Amino acid sequence: xxxxxxxxxxxxKVAVLVMGTAAIICSSTVMAAEAAHVLIIQDHRFxxxxxxxxxxxxxxxxxxxxxxxxxxxxxHDLNREKVIAGKSTATxxxxxxxxxxxxxxxxxxxxxxxxxxxxx
Amino acid sequence: xxxxxxxxxxxxxxxxxxxxxxxxxxxxxxxxSRWLIAGxxxxxxxxxxxxxxxxxxxxxxxxxxxxxxxxxxxxIAVLMLAWxxxxxxxxxxxxxxSAKSVGNAIRDGQQECSILLVxxxxxxxxxxxxxxxxxxxISTSDGSGASSMLLGGLAGIVGGVTAGYAIYAGxxxxxxxxxxxxxxxxxxxLAAGMAAQAxxxxxxxxxxxxxxxxxxxxxxxxxxxxxAGMLLHSLVGYDPRPAGMQLIFYVFTLAAIGLGMKWxxxxxxxxxxxxxx
Numbered sequence: 001x002x003x004x005x006x007x008x009x010x011x012x013k014v015a016v017l018v019m020g021t022a023a024i025i026c027s028s029t030v031m032a033a034e035a036a037h038v039l040i041i042q043d044h045r046f047x048x049x050x051x052x053x054x055x056x057x058x059x060x061x062x063x064x065x066x067x068x069x070x071x072x073x074x075x076h077d078l079n080r081e082k083v084i085a086g087k088s089t090a091t092x093x094x095x096x097x098x099x100x101x102x103x104x105x106x107x108x109x110x111x112x113x114x115x116x117x118x119x120x
Numbered sequence: 121x122x123x124x125x126x127x128x129x130x131x132x133x134x135x136x137x138x139x140x141x142x143x144x145x146x147x148x149x150x151x152x153s154r155w156l157i158a159g160x161x162x163x164x165x166x167x168x169x170x171x172x173x174x175x176x177x178x179x180x181x182x183x184x185x186x187x188x189x190x191x192x193x194x195x196i197a198v199l200m201l202a203w204x205x206x207x208x209x210x211x212x213x214x215x216x217x218s219a220k221s222v223g224n225a226i227r228d229g230q231q232e233c234s235i236l237l238v239x240x241x242x243x244x245x246x247x248x249x250x251x252x253x254x255x256x257x258i259s260t261s262d263g264s265g266a267s268s269m270l271l272g273g274l275a276g277i278v279g280g281v282t283a284g285y286a287i288y289a290g291x292x293x294x295x296x297x298x299x300x301x302x303x304x305x306x307x308x309x310l311a312a313g314m315a316a317q318a319x320x321x322x323x324x325x326x327x328x329x330x331x332x333x334x335x336x337x338x339x340x341x342x343x344x345x346x347x348a349g350m351l352l353h354s355l356v357g358y359d360p361r362p363a364g365m366q367l368i369f370y371v372f373t374l375a376a377i378g379l380g381m382k383w384x385x386x387x388x389x390x391x392x393x394x395x396x397x
Contacts, residue, residue: 070253072254076360077361085253090178107254108258
């Protein structure tokens with residue numbers, strides 16, 4: 001097989017992959033669950049500190065930072081990190097989650113900003 | 121103070137490792153220090169800008185601006201690193217033969233330098249903007265001990281830079297025969313790790329499906345916050361709980377750059393043989 005043939009072949013592979021990805025993207029955005037679960041950051045604490053969500057479906061978190069300082073929502077259990085500027089709200093998608101407890105924290109104020117998401 | 125030092129250290133370490141590897145990989149390029157310093161300065165200026173406009177970036181694209189921004193920055197860096205590696209492999213044969221011909225091979229490396237400047241700038245931009253925000257938050261909080269916190273931040277920066285320099289110095293000790301192969305592999309893994317991180321941001325923004333999340337969980341054996349976990353995360357993109365999509369991005373990037381390098385070095389060799397025959 002010469003180079004040109006192998007280039008053509010891999011081009012075709014890439015094209016198939018791109019098309020497949022596009023199809024998956026389209027289907028996933030259609031499926032996106034739109035009911036947002038609200039978390040509030042105030043005085044470097046999360047409210048509620050324990051948020052109950054349904055397991056097995058995609059979760060839309062809406063995190064509202066009422067402090068004037070920025071905070072970074074971070075969770076190793078959920079594999080998520082997002083900076084939230086002071087006085088602003090951020091959206092984070094997580095899941096679908098298996099039933100269990102997933103802890104998260106505010107990296108900029110770790111001492112006080114601790115919370116857990118419970119998937120049931 | 122210690123907590124602050126650790127957070128800043130983590131951010132700085134990631135950028136410092138990237139800069140250390142790139143500084144080593146371009147050891148023989150004339151005037152690369154100037155380029156590296158320019159990239160660093162541009163990155164720092166940019167991170168202050170990004171930090172200041174966090175609000176604006178975040179509210180773009182209906183709340184997923186930050187993820188898109190991060191994914192685009194990472195994507196550009198991946199492309200630049202890919203270009204660097206493929207360009208280097210076209211000169212690989214000459215470089216491996218003797219260190220002397222390196223100068224000739226890379227005399228046309230000015231363009232190459234501008235590419236790496238972009239990678240350095242982007243690395244500093246991404247990690248720096250978070251550090252700036254974090255330190256800003258501390259310095260404006262009315263709590264006492266802001267000065268000790270900032271001191272911690274300084275300690276973190278010094279620690280991160282030291283680690284990056286240690287990697288650079290360690291790479292320079294590799295014998296010339298294997299040096300370009302070694303830095304080539306490091307840059308390749310760096311690019312794949314960045315691609316996987318970009319995928320994670322796109323999953324977080326609900327633009328890409330996660331495809332099995334997590335694919336595996338090694339957070340107990342090797343947590344991401346341990347020193348080894350941090351180093352591996354920066355070097356090869358280690359993630360204790362990756363989503364399937366992240367692995368696809370990782371493997372695809374490895375394969376694409378690896379194949380590109382192979383083709384270029386092969387076609388370069390055949391041209392070379394034809395020329396001397």
